[in-house]
Amino acid sequence: EAQVTQNPRYLITVTGKKLTVTCSQNMNHEYMSWYRQDPGLGLRQIYYSMNVEVTDKGDVPEGYKVSRKEKRNFPLILESPSPNQTSLYFCASRGLAGWGGELFFGEGSRLTVL
Amino acid sequence: KNEVEQSPQNLTAQEGEFITINCSYSVGISALHWLQQHPGGGIVSLFMLSSGKKKHGRLIATINIQEKHSSLHITASHPRDSAVYICAALPQGGSEKLVFGKGTKLTVNP
Numbered sequence: 115e116a117q118v119t120q121n122p123r124y125l126i127t128v129t130g131k132k133l134t135v136t137c138s139q140n141m142n143h144e145y146m147s148w149y150r151q152d153p154g155l156g157l158r159q160i161y162y163s164m165n166v167e168v169t170d171k172g173d174v175p176e177g178y179k180v181s182r183k184e185k186r187n188f189p190l191i192l193e194s195p196s197p198n199q200t201s202l203y204f205c206a207s208r209g210l211a212g213w214g215g216e217l218f219f220g221e222g223s224r225l226t227v228l
Numbered sequence: 229k230n231e232v233e234q235s236p237q238n239l240t241a242q243e244g245e246f247i248t249i250n251c252s253y254s255v256g257i258s259a260l261h262w263l264q265q266h267p268g269g270g271i272v273s274l275f276m277l278s279s280g281k282k283k284h285g286r287l288i289a290t291i292n293i294q295e296k297h298s299s300l301h302i303t304a305s306h307p308r309d310s311a312v313y314i315c316a317a318l319p320q321g322g323s324e325k326l327v328f329g330k331g332t333k334l335t336v337n338p
Contacts, residue, residue: 145324156330157314164324172325204271217261219271 116141120205120220127195128228135190135223137205143218144210146188147172148180150201151222157204163188164210195227232317234329241336247302249332251315254296261326262289262300263314271314274300305336 118139127133139146147162149172159172163182177199179191188207192199205220231254241247251260262274275282275289277298282289286305291298302309312331319325 147324147326154330157316157328159326162324170324202269206271216273216276217263218273219263222269222271224269 116218118205118207118218118220120203120223122223123221124224126226126228129196130194133192133195133225135192135203135205135225137188137190137220138186139188139207139218140186141207141209141218142185143207144185146182146205146207148178148188148190149204149206150174151204152201160190160203192225195225197227199225200227201225232315232327232329234313234315234332236332237330238333239335241305241334243306243336243338245305245336247305247309247334247336249300249313249315249334251298251300251317251329252296253298253317253327256320257293257296257317258320259318260291260298261316261318262298263316265312265314265331267311274313302334305334307336307338310334310336 121136144165148160149157151157158174160178161180163169166185169180182188203223206217208217209215233252235250259278261276263271264274265271277291286303288301312333314331315329316326
């Protein structure tokens with residue numbers, strides 16, 4: 115089954131404690147991306163990757179890091195989380211053959227930073 | 229700066245009604261996505277289109293590139309269609325920076 119898997123789905127942490135949200139897709143997609151969703155602000159792109167070792171900033175990259183060492187995985191790293199990073203996070207992927215295909219989203223990771 | 233505006237923000241309908249959700253964007257795009265998010269949070273891609281019209285079951289999406297406008301139509305609406313519908317524009321130029329509308333919350337009453 116084609117899917118994007120995020121872990122953890124729910125996490126409560128404290129300010130400054132490094133955490134990683136993992137994202138894995140089984141569709142051999144080139145493109146992967148991270149978004150955060152906040153009430154009143156909608157979805158905003160954090161980082162995206164066009165392929166292995168190719169990453170770029172989205173609209174709200176501050177406080178986040180990513181890496182793309184393997185095609186299937188695109189972890190989101192919060193080196194020193196702060197309360198303003200409390201949000202619902204989504205990972206997505208899509209193939210880039212031709213001019214592109216539909217987006218596949220993970221189920222979301224709800225992060226609370228105290 | 230590319231902006232994506234959706235209307236209406238909220239929409240309440242009776243079961244069976246024809247629904248239209250609109251999406252306008254300010255710059256040239258290469259494609260536009262329509263997404264659905266049910267209560268509980270999961271997001272599903274409904275359509276990606278760059279021209280014309282696509283249909284899937286009771287859902288129809290249209291786009292007019294010259295007018296920078298797209299619509300999502302739902303025929304014979306059903307309570308299970310209750311969700312937030314989000315459009316997202318992919319600007320021209322090879323960037324993969326999607327620009328999202330803030331969503332339209334649809335409630336279909338039985």
